[in-house]
Amino acid sequence: MRVLLVEDSQILRDSLSTGLRQAGYAVDSAADGKAGLWSAQSNDYDVIVLDLMLPELDGLSLLQKIRAEGKEAQVLILTAKDAIADRVKGLREGADDYMVKPFAFEELLARVEALARRRHGVKNPRIQIGEVVLDTAARMVYRGSEAIELAPREYALLEYMALRQGQVVTRAEIEEHIYDDQVDPMSNVIDAAVYTLRKRIDAPGKSSIIQTRRGMGYTLNAQPPQLAQPQVAGKA
C-alpha cells in the first residue's frame, strides 16, 4: 500500500513516515501543498494523509484539484481545526476521513488501513485465500492456526495482492503501490520478493497460491489456475 503524507510540520512528517513505513506502507511525503499536488498527480496512491493548513497551496484546494482529475486515492484529512463546519467542508470536498490533531498514532494507522481496504472494495479486515488468512487489522498472516512471520514489505505485497484476489496484478502496479520513492525497484526485485513470499506462505508440497501469469504479472488465488479459470473470468 502506498501512502502520500502532505504535512508542513517536519517533526510530524518524519515521525508519521517512520511509523507508516514500519507498518509496511510505502510512504512519500511532501512539506507543502504544491509538492503534495505534484506527487499526488504523478503517482497512484492508495491513501493520502493531508494536512489542511499548508504553505503554497492549502489542503482543500489540493483535494479539489486531485478529485477534479479523477484521482481515486482515499484521502484522510489531518488538521488542528476541529469545528464541525471544517470537517463537513473537508468531507464534502471529497475527503474520506477526518482526524483532528493531536491523535494517537494507532488510530491513524487503523484509519489508513481501513481506507486502504476500502480503496480496493474490501470491507472485512480478515481476508481468506484458501488456507491462508490475512488479518489486516493485526497485520498478521496465518496458515490454519499457524502464524507466519513476514517482513513488512512482504506483508504489504501479500496484502496488496489479497485485496485484488483473483485479479492480475502487474509488476508496475506492485512497484507503484509497494515501493515508495526511496526505493528504486528493478524487475528482479519484485520477482525475488514474490519468490520469498511464496516460500513463506505456501504449504510444503502443494501448488502455490501465487500464480505467475507470463507477460502480465501475478494472480493470488486459492484454487489451481486451470480449475479456477472460468470463475476468475466471471469475477473479473
Next chain:
Amino acid sequence: MSETPTSPQSDVASSPAAPAPRKPVSLRRRLIGRLLAGTLLLSFAADAAVYVHLRGEATGQFDEAMFAKAQAIAGLARVGNDGESLKLEFSERSMPTYSGSSQHPEYFVIRHLDGRVLAMSPGLVGKELFVPREANDPAGDQGFFDLTLPNGRDGRAVWFQFQPATENPAAKGPELLLVAAGERESLDETLWSVLLGMATVAAVLSVGTILLVMIVVRDALRPVQSMADAATQIDAESLGYRFDIAQLNAELRPIGERLNDLLGRLEEAFRRERRFTGNVAHELRTPIAEMRALADVAVKWPPPPEMAAKNFRDVSMVAARMSAVVTSLLALVRSQAGQDEIEPEPIDLAAALAEAYRPFAGQATAKELSVSFEVPPGLVVRTDRAMLSSLVGNLLSNAVSHTPRGGEVRCRAITQEPDAIRLEFRNTNPGVIPSDIGRLTEPFWRRDRVRSEAGHAGIGLSLVKAYASALHLAVAFDVDDPKTFRATVTLPRDSASSASGASTTETFRAQSARDESLA
C-alpha cells in the same frame, strides 16, 4: 480620641441606609395606580360639587315656595284700629294644610317681636313652634332654618318681619314676625334621589375608568413589554439579534439603538474571544500532535539510539516552542489585566534598543537583513524598563521575522516634539496589506493561516499593544508605502535629563507639583 467622633458618625450614616432599598414599582402598576387615583379623586370631587350645587338649588326652590306661601298669609293679616288686634282673613278651605288635621300639616305663627302671639295656624293650638333668636331682633329681616315640627317630623321653616296693613289707612302697623313651617320630606326625598343617582353614576364611571385605564395602560406599554420579552430571549448564542429600530416607538428608539450598539460590541467581543481560544487550541494542538506522534511511533517500534537522540531533541524543541507560546500568553494576560508593576525610571533609549536587539541580531545576519538604528545618543525617556524592553523586543522580533531575506529593518527616533520621542520601526514586508492592520494585534492572527516554522506564534503585536496600553503609550501600525510595515511608539521624554529649554521647565514643574501632592 479620634475614634469617638467617628463611631456615632458611622451610626448616623448607617441608620438612613438601614431600611432595605424599595423595589421600584412596575411601570404598569404605577401608571394604573396614579391614573386611577387621579381620575377617581377628580370625579368624586366633581360629584360632590355637583351635589352641593343641586342641594342648594333644590333647597332654594323649596324655600322660595314656602316663603311665597308665608307671604300670602302675611298679606291676609290686618291690624285693627286699636293698633293691637290682628285680623286674619284666613280660610281653612283655601289652605287646608294649615288646619292641623292634614296628613302633612303646615304651621304658622304671627307674633310681636317681644313674643306676644297674635295668630297661629289651627294645628299649632296648644303647641309651640321654635323661633330662632335672630328672628326677634328688630334689625332682623328674614331667614330659613331646619327644625323638628310639633308632630315630631323633620321640617323647614321661614321667618320674616313685616308690617301688616292696617284698617286705619293713616296709622302705621306694628313690626310683626311671621314664622311658617312645613315638612321637608319632599325636599329630602328629592335630595336623596339625586344623591343616589349620582352615586350610581359615579360607581359605573369608576368601574368604567378602572377598566379603561387598565386596557389603555396595557396597550400603551405593550411595545415596552415586547421589547423586554425580546431582550430576555437574548443569550450568548443569539448575540446576532438586533432590535428593529424602525418598528420602535420614539421613546424606545434610543434604548433600542443603545442595545443594538451594545449587542454589536458584545458579539464582536465574543467572536474575538472564540477566535482567540480557537487559535490558542490550534497553536497548541500541532506541537502536541508532534510530540504524541514521536512518542507513539517510538513506543511501537523502538528506534535505534541515534534516532532516539534525534527524537528527544525534537521533543525538546517542540516543548520549547510550546513554552514560548505559553509564556507569551501569560505575559499577554498579565499585561492586559494590569498585573505587572510599573516603575517609571529614566532610560537611555539607544542603549535600551541595542540591548533589545541583541537576541535577534543572529537571525537578522542569517537572513542578510540590513538593520539600521538612527537614535541619537543621550535621548532619555521615562517609563518602565522591563516593559519597554519587552515592547521594543517584540517589535524588533516581529520586524526581523517578517522581513524577507535581504530586506531592510530601520529604527529611528523622531525628536521634534518637546516632551515626547516618537520611535519608528520600518521593515520590508511585501505580505502585509492595509486591510490587515486592524487584526494585526489580535492574538495568533495570521493572514495566510499557515504556521511558520520560525517559531513565531503570532502574539508579538498583541503583546506590544498590551504593554503600550499598560504604560499609557500611543502605538500605531500602518503600511507606510507599499511593502513597508511601520510601527510607531510615542514615548515620554524624561524631564530631568532632557536638554531642551522652555518645555523642560514646564514638564519639570508638572513633575514637582505631582511630587508635592504625593507628599
